[in-house]
Amino acid sequence: MLQKLKENVKKLKQETVPIYHALFDSRTPLSAKIVAGLTIAYLLSPIDLISDFIPVLGLLDDLIIVPAH
Template sequence: MQSLKQLAKKLKKETYAVYLASTDQRVPWYARILAGVTVAYAFSPIDLIPDFIPILGYLDDLIIVPLGIWLVLKMIPPEVLAECRQKAAAEIEPEKPINQVAAAIIVAISISFGILAAIWLKQIFKS
């Protein structure tokens, strides 16, 4: 169990290092694009295969994200990657940071959809 936690922590640091590299001008443009897509997919709540599908739902996260990170790491110049890994190790907090702005946006969108659904249902049952 401890090795899984260490592996997850390493993947988190590598993902953040890839994010940092995606903003570095010394990294080739194609590597920055792939890095951005990989990081966006890693943190996106939307998956190619939804998580509620047994086994397959998590399989895409276990294959796509590490494969994308591996490919990007091969494209990043070694000196840039070393700098990004140092920055990632220094900046990552032991606990998951809470993004209150993102949470507020998600709540607002959910409430908006709820209101729209209620209005729509009211119109359907009214006629």
């Protein structure tokens, strides 16, 4: 279970790049740009709500901030 959770978090962090590009598309609504920007900032920030080396809980906060597919 922990391995699958780590894989999901890694996948979400890889999806940060397309979200970043959507920020600069003129068709993207301002409210979506704000949410996307805050999400990217959180994922790339060295400060985490719950540290990632706390089993399960550390990765769970990332999955709550950025919904999994």
